[in-house]
Amino acid sequence: MNNYEPIIGLEVHVELSTRSKMFCSCSADYFGKESNTHTCPVCLGLPGALPVPNKAALENCMKLGLALGCKISDESRFERKNYFYPDLPKGYQISQYRWPLCKSGIVKVRNKIGEVREIRINRVHQEEDTGKLTHSGENTLIDYNRSGVPLVEIVTEPDFRDTEEIRDYAKKIQQICRYLGISNADMEKGDMRLEANVSVRKVTAGHPELVEGSLAHAGPTSVGDSSSTTRNDMLPPYRVELKNINSFRFMVAAVEYEIRRQIEALDKGERLIQETRGWNENKKQTYTQRVKEEANDYRYFADPDLTEMIVDSDSVKKTKEEMQELPVDKQKRFVASYGLSETQAIMLTDTREFADYFEEAVRVGKEYSLQPTKVANTLINKKFNRDEILPAKFVEMLVGEQEKGVLPDEELEKIIAQAITDNPQAVADYKKGKESSVQFLVGQVMKFTHGKADPNRAKELLTEKLSSRV
Ligand SMILES: [Zn+2]
Numbered sequence: 001m002n003n004y005e006p007i008i009g010l011e012v013h014v015e016l017s018t019r020s021k022m023f024c025s026c027s028a029d030y031f032g033k034e035s036n037t038h039t040c041p042v043c044l045g046l047p048g049a050l051p052v053p054n055k056a057a058l059e060n061c062m063k064l065g066l067a068l069g070c071k072i073s074d075e076s077r078f079e080r081k082n083y084f085y086p087d088l089p090k091g092y093q094i095s096q097y098r099w100p101l102c103k104s105g106i107v108k109v110r111n112k113i114g115e116v117r118e119i120r121i122n123r124v125h126q127e128e129d130t131g132k133l134t135h136s137g138e139n140t141l142i143d144y145n146r147s148g149v150p151l152v153e154i155v156t157e158p159d160f161r162d163t164e165e166i167r168d169y170a171k172k173i174q175q176i177c178r179y180l181g182i183s184n185a186d187m188e189k190g191d192m193r194l195e196a197n198v199s200v201r202k203v204t205a206g207h208p209e210l211v212e213g214s215l216a217h218a219g220p221t222s223v224g225d226s227s228s229t230t231r232n233d234m235l236p237p238y239r240v241e242l243k244n245i246n247s248f249r250f251m252v253a254a255v256e257y258e259i260r261r262q263i264e265a266l267d268k269g270e271r272l273i274q275e276t277r278g279w280n281e282n283k284k285q286t287y288t289q290r291v292k293e294e295a296n297d298y299r300y301f302a303d304p305d306l307t308e309m310i311v312d313s314d315s316v317k318k319t320k321e322e323m324q325e326l327p328v329d330k331q332k333r334f335v336a337s338y339g340l341s342e343t344q345a346i347m348l349t350d351t352r353e354f355a356d357y358f359e360e361a362v363r364v365g366k367e368y369s370l371q372p373t374k375v376a377n378t379l380i381n382k383k384f385n386r387d388e389i390l391p392a393k394f395v396e397m398l399v400g401e402q403e404k405g406v407l408p409d410e411e412l413e414k415i416i417a418q419a420i421t422d423n424p425q426a427v428a429d430y431k432k433g434k435e436s437s438v439q440f441l442v443g444q445v446m447k448f449t450h451g452k453a454d455p456n457r458a459k460e461l462l463t464e465k466l467s468s469r470v
Contacts (some may be wrong), residue, residue, distance in 0.1 A: 004200040004266065006259045007235060008160035011195040012173055014152045014183050015129060018062050020129040021148040023051030030145035031189055043148035045090030050305055053078075055152035058126060058309070059103065060182040064152055065102025065124040067176045067326055072316050073415045076101045078126075078306045081298045086142055087130040095153075097300045100125035101309070109168040111161065119169055120157040133457050158197065158235065163252045169246050170194055172327075179324050179352050194251050195243050198258045200266065201235035207415050231412065241276045242286065244315050254279040254286050261286065330355055338372035340363065347380050354379075360391035368399045374408070382457075405452050409461070412445075415453070416461050419444045430466055438462055 021028050024042035041049035062072055076099040080092040105121030131147040133140050148421040154173065160166050174192060177185040240258055245251045258277070263271055277286040325333075328350045334345040334355075349355045358379055364370045378398060389397070407415075420427055421442050429439035438459060445458045 004259075004263045005108070005203045007158045008255065008256075009158035009197040009239075010154075010156045010160065010166065010169065012154045012170065013193040014154070014185055014268055015191045015193075016057050016065070016150040016152060016174070017183050017191075018054055018056045018150055019062065020054060022054050022057055022150040023148055024049075026148065028149045030149065033145055033388060035141070035143040035145060038145040039147070042046055043400070044144055045088075045147075051094065051303075053309075059319055060125065060150075060180070061101050061126045061152045061186050062316070063180050063182060063323050064177065064312070065105065065182060066316075066320055068105035068107055068113075068121050068124060068173075069126055070102035070105035070121060072102055073099060073312055074312075075099060075308055076125075077308045078303045079300045080303050081127075081300055083132075086140070087133050087147075089131070089144065089147065089293060090149055092132060093128060094303055094306070095127035095300075096123075096125035099308075099309075103268065107156075107172060109165045109172065109259065112164040117159075117161070117165060118158045119165065122153050122155045122157050124152060127153060128183065132325060146369055146431075163255050166251055166255060167248055170251070173349075174262070175327055179327055181324065182423055187248065190246070194245060194248075195241060196251065196255055197239045197241055198255055198262070199239045199272070200259060200262045201234075201236045215255065220283045234449055238272045238274050240274075240286075243278060243289065245279045250279050250281060253281075253284065253426055257284065257286055260303075297464070319444055320358065324352065334358075338376070340373060340376050344373075344376050344380060348376060354386075357391055361395050364392050364395045365398070368395065369404075370395060370398060374398070377409065401454070407449055409457070412453055413450075413465075415445055415448055416441075416458065416465060419448065419462075420465065427466065438466070 016028075016104055018028050020026060021038075024040050026038045026040050026043055030038050042051055064141055065072060076096060079095050079097045079099075081095045081097070082092040084091055100123040102124035103122070106122065107119045107121060108116050112115055129146050129149040129151045131142050131144040133142055156169075158170070170192075174185040174187075177183040177192070183191050183298060187193070240262070242251070242254050242258065245254055254277075257279075262272055273291060275288055276290040278289045279285075280287055330349045331342070331345040334340045334348060335342060340348070348358045358375065361375045361379070362370075365372075365375055375395075375398070379394075384394075421446060426437040426440050428463075430441075441462050442455055442458050444454055445462070446455060
């Protein structure tokens with residue numbers, strides 16, 4: 001039995017939510033709009049139309065690069081990626097290849113066994129989106145509303161070794177985009193798209209075997225970039241690209257499937273080929289979409305209509321100052337300033353709105369000597385609609401409970417656990433479908449606490465606990 005190690009690189013595309021498109025003044029807010037109503041000679045690629053770069057988009061691309069620990073290039077430029085397909089009326093996509101705006105970053109992720117690992121970011125570059133094709137029967141419809149919408153591509157080195165790292169990474173990219181306010185990064189709407197390059201290599205005595213005829217793993221990576229430290233001769237001689245997968249969950253399932261498929265094939269002595277595969281959710285299998293004999297030749301060359309971009313250190317500094325506090329920095333601050341545990345800090349910073357809500361509640365609660373840890377615990381454990389109950393109202397309720405001597409959740413949970421152990425018959429009845437048994441258990445909790453528990457909360461926690469023990 002051979003040992004194998006998965007080698008995975010990710011390419012993530014994020015559509016920026018700027019007002020206008022990347023190189024023209026058409027509105028970039030195209031989702032759900034009537035087809036071909038957000039177009040002009042530039043984004044339709046009509047002869048003679050000249051592109052003008054969107055400054056806000058470039059600033060957002062730079063922010064994302066900085067958030068991912070990249071260096072901002074002093075000089076970068078746009079190139080034409082030439083290919084012929086109807087989603088691209090110009091015959092080329094304006095992208096970046098040899099001179100990306102941001103290079104060499106690091107993102108920390110957790111793997112399946114909870115270890116922290118570093119994923120190297122090769123580049124974060126600016127490009128434009130293409131039009132959208134809809135195939136129906138023998139016809140294909142083209143909508144150019146999306147053509148020219150600002151798109152950022154984030155390319156990693158082939159550093160992922162399991163799917164938990166992929167999930168964590170994708171979630172972090174999404175979270176950072178939302179924190180920075182540069183994109184909704186919604187996978188279902190196509191604001192965020194993932195592509196994975198998957199291969200496996202044989203490992204002997206803990207070391208990868210050298211392979212002959214290896215090729216570079218990720219897409220437009222190592223050109224003109226010496227920062228890449230992955231030795232090509234350590235990489236498998238093929239890679240499978242997983243494309244057009246529109247949810248984190250499906251991507252994880254597709255990568256898991258691919259790893260198994262590839263290991264089985266290699267064990268049988270088969271040779272794996274370079275190809276693009278999609279995911280069939282009904283069959284829970286990947287399938288061949290396109291077999292590539294050679295790497296595409298896009299004949300990249302510098303776009304003569306767009307000049308080189310010079311970024312000085314002052315504007316990088318200014319952009320850094322304008323940036324929102326990032327999740328990881330907020331977590332550190334929450335631990336240091338409010339005495340929270342790392343887990344609590346991670347939960348409270350899940351979204352910027354949740355973190356802001358917490359801090360506002362702490363600020364208001366200070367007048368009532370409410371502890372930040374108390375605010376944090378309640379916010380994490382109690383489910384309520386934060387749009388309806390604003391922080392001030394929430395603090396008022398919390399203070400009210402404290403004054404009435406209502407038991408906090410942590411103590412209530414212990415008593416509930418006791419009530420469950422003491423009343424196996426009621427628990428069994430509940431599991432057989434007798435809903436009223438919960439009411440009996442609530443009664444026991446109230447009796448035990450001499451009426452100090454909030455009966456509604458006790459019922460909520462009891463139901464949660466009983467259903468998790470089925
Ligand atoms: Zn346009």
